[in-house]
Amino acid sequence: MSALESALSSAVSEGKLLESARTHILALLAGTTSPVASAAIEELVAGGAWEELNDRFFKTLAFGTGGLRGRTIGRVVTSVEQGIGGPNGRPEHPCVGTATMNFYNVGRAVRGMVAYAKRFLGGSRKPILVFAHDTRHFSRDFAEFCARVASDLGCDAYLFEGPRSTPQLSFAVRELRADAGVVLTASHNPPHDNGFKAYFNDGAQIVDEHAAGIIAEVNAVVSESYDALPEAERGSITLLGREMDDLYVARLKTLLLQPALLEGASTKVVFTNLHGTGGHINVPMLKGFGFDVLTVPEQDVQDGRFPTVESPNPENAPALKMAIDLAEKHGAEIVIGTDPDADRMGVAVRDAAGRMQLLTGNQIGSLMAWYRLKTCFDLGWITQSNRSRAVLVKTFVTTELQHAIADGFGVGIVDTLTGFKYIAGKLRKYENAIPADKKGDYRSLDEEQTRQLRLEYSRFFVFGGEESYGYLGSDSVRDKDANGATLMFAEVAAYAKSLGKTLPEILDSIYGEFGYYLELGKSLVMEGADGAAKIQALAGSYAEHPPEVVDGSKVVRLRDFAKQDLFDQEGDLLPKEKMLFVDLEDGRSFAVRPSGTEPKIKFYLFGKSAPGGDLAAAKQSVRDGLDRLWAWIEADAKTR
Numbered sequence: 001m002s003a004l005e006s007a008l009s010s011a012v013s014e015g016k017l018l019e020s021a022r023t024h025i026l027a028l029l030a031g032t033t034s035p036v037a038s039a040a041i042e043e044l045v046a047g048g049a050w051e052e053l054n055d056r057f058f059k060t061l062a063f064g065t066g067g068l069r070g071r072t073i074g075r076v077v078t079s080v081e082q083g084i085g086g087p088n089g090r091p092e093h094p095c096v097g098t099a100t101m102n103f104y105n106v107g108r109a110v111r112g113m114v115a116y117a118k119r120f121l122g123g124s125r126k127p128i129l130v131f132a133h134d135t136r137h138f139s140r141d142f143a144e145f146c147a148r149v150a151s152d153l154g155c156d157a158y159l160f161e162g163p164r165s166t167p168q169l170s171f172a173v174r175e176l177r178a179d180a181g182v183v184l185t186a187s188h189n190p191p192h193d194n195g196f197k198a199y200f201n202d203g204a205q206i207v208d209e210h211a212a213g214i215i216a217e218v219n220a221v222v223s224e225s226y227d228a229l230p231e232a233e234r235g236s237i238t239l240l241g242r243e244m245d246d247l248y249v250a251r252l253k254t255l256l257l258q259p260a261l262l263e264g265a266s267t268k269v270v271f272t273n274l275h276g277t278g279g280h281i282n283v284p285m286l287k288g289f290g291f292d293v294l295t296v297p298e299q300d301v302q303d304g305r306f307p308t309v310e311s312p313n314p315e316n317a318p319a320l321k322m323a324i325d326l327a328e329k330h331g332a333e334i335v336i337g338t339d340p341d342a343d344r345m346g347v348a349v350r351d352a353a354g355r356m357q358l359l360t361g362n363q364i365g366s367l368m369a370w371y372r373l374k375t376c377f378d379l380g381w382i383t384q385s386n387r388s389r390a391v392l393v394k395t396f397v398t399t400e401l402q403h404a405i406a407d408g409f410g411v412g413i414v415d416t417l418t419g420f421k422y423i424a425g426k427l428r429k430y431e432n433a434i435p436a437d438k439k440g441d442y443r444s445l446d447e448e449q450t451r452q453l454r455l456e457y458s459r460f461f462v463f464g465g466e467e468s469y470g471y472l473g474s475d476s477v478r479d480k481d482a483n484g485a486t487l488m489f490a491e492v493a494a495y496a497k498s499l500g501k502t503l504p505e506i507l508d509s510i511y512g513e514f515g516y517y518l519e520l521g522k523s524l525v526m527e528g529a530d531g532a533a534k535i536q537a538l539a540g541s542y543a544e545h546p547p548e549v550v551d552g553s554k555v556v557r558l559r560d561f562a563k564q565d566l567f568d569q570e571g572d573l574l575p576k577e578k579m580l581f582v583d584l585e586d587g588r589s590f591a592v593r594p595s596g597t598e599p600k601i602k603f604y605l606f607g608k609s610a611p612g613g614d615l616a617a618a619k620q621s622v623r624d625g626l627d628r629l630w631a632w633i634e635a636d637a638k639t640r
Helices: 003-012 018-033 035-046 052-057 103-121 141-150 164-177 208-219 242-253 280-289 317-328 361-378 401-409 419-433 447-457 482-498 505-515 528-544 613-639
Strands: 067-071 128-135 155-159 180-184 193-200 237-240 268-272 292-295 336-339 347-350 356-358 390-395 412-416 460-466 470-472 516-525 553-560 582-583 589-594 601-607
Touching: 003 018, 003 035, 018 052, 018 103, 035 052, 035 280, 052 470, 067 103, 103 128, 103 141, 103 193, 103 208, 128 141, 128 164, 128 237, 141 155, 141 180, 164 180, 164 242, 164 482, 180 268, 208 292, 208 356, 237 390, 242 280, 242 482, 242 601, 268 280, 268 347, 268 447, 268 589, 280 292, 280 516, 292 317, 317 347, 317 356, 317 401, 347 361, 347 482, 361 401, 361 460, 361 482, 361 505, 390 401, 390 419, 390 516, 401 412, 412 553, 419 460, 419 470, 419 589, 460 589, 470 516, 482 505, 505 516, 505 613, 516 613, 528 601, 553 601, 601 613
Parallel strands: 128 155, 128 180, 155 237, 268 292, 268 336, 390 412, 390 460
Antiparallel strands: 067 193, 180 193, 336 347, 347 356, 460 470, 516 601, 553 582, 582 589, 589 601
8 A cells, every 4th residue: 555545544544534535536546647636636645635635536526417617726726736827826737636627527528528429420420519718717728628639539629719608609509510519617606616518519508318428428437548539530620719709799689679779879888797708799799889888997807816806796796896886987877797708697777866776687687578578569579369479488596577577468488497508498499399391400590580480380489587697588599698688688778768767767667567576595605525515415404304384474385396296387397406495375485406506505585566556665575574584594594
């Protein structure tokens, strides 16, 4: 037994190191030839950094339906990982570990995807894979590495020439008729994280139909080394730049329902991409429509440290503070912010008193859903005769206000599980329902042609979204799209301005017609190996011991999405998910689910009041009710 193995075994027997961590450390050392890996592990062992080793090796980073996500910079950075350093103050090398994002795990993931794509095609041709990346630490390195591995193994790879948004990857997969795609991003996670976000040939994140096969191929990869094919059998690597950007922007512009509202728009907008990719498309696009666009100079810099914010997440008010301050200085009417990979969008708008007001993801989505439905009817696209074929799609944890809006317009609405891949799954279903002889090459059709086909033969997706600031207004992209959302929201703002109203006034008129709805998103954060176990235990306790009375109100319905067979509004069986939904007799409800991408357990709280009456009083009453509900949940969680 080597000295290292002896030290690991002693640490396990003393309770300092998890047995699973010891197993994974030895497996990694057996499967790598990297001197960085062995030196980093030896340094951590010599320093007695057992908690760090547990966090890095308590599991093998699992390839799920969303791909991979984890730390790429450890809490403890070894001297060999730091090396000579890298861009923007990062270490030279990503952190070593089986539960972390590094070339070992990224290599496993891309080789597994290549193997599955080849098997799926049955050797009929070379697979085509598209790779994009955001501005995070190591994102470009990982993307170039993935393209090279794919090419070495006989695939034609397309690689964006620089940082691009996640929705552009989805669009490019569809445009290039590719077999799979990957974005190297951890979305709005902290700077130390990165991820490998996987897409299949329809431009949507991989779903169960393909996930098991891909996961099996990834799990079969146990070594970082591979044999490249003979040069004549390798694939090409093609860079994607302005031409693909232009195609994407041209499609985005078809999202406008009433383009004349934006012609010569004088609205002053502050835009921030929070050090990410959103400014690449949105700033020139908004300026092209005549908006007076200001940006936050400090946040224009593409920097994976996200140095001006605690979290690069437009869901969080502090992330937009610098943009709001700039809006106050220059009298801007709207603030728009996107996260690093530009799939989420947050906004602040001026109210009638001239104050900047942050809108929630539920409010933003409801404004766009209402406006797009109303306008589709006004334009005669949706009529009394075909409205049964129009549909909104949202997640279960997104506001019920959108149900009331859909019901008011007499159109359908479908709830999906959390995650935009499930909304994309509905788009796939609606596309596939069009007779083959009618749709032809569907991806080459323009928006008007596809809308007519869906209204005649299938369902016309008007709008979709989730409470976590993700929105989509077309099926030409199969993931949430902050670039498209920016343009759609700009149109709603232009519509409000054409009426001489503020957006909060439009929102209040919606509440007046459909009722007041309020939602609170809360979470308990538990990091590391110990935290992961606590999250699962807490989540499981709700299923094993569900509450019968909550804050004095009787539980009238409980849906356990992990155990019950539940169906959506179209009669489709829902996949199993760790989520519990609790409805109370007084109209309040809440859902609880462990996050799939972050070290936290999430709680979603819902309150509402009937339309009519004193809106200000209704807002206060509903808010008070949700505050009491959260206080009860927090106290109850401590006893579980």
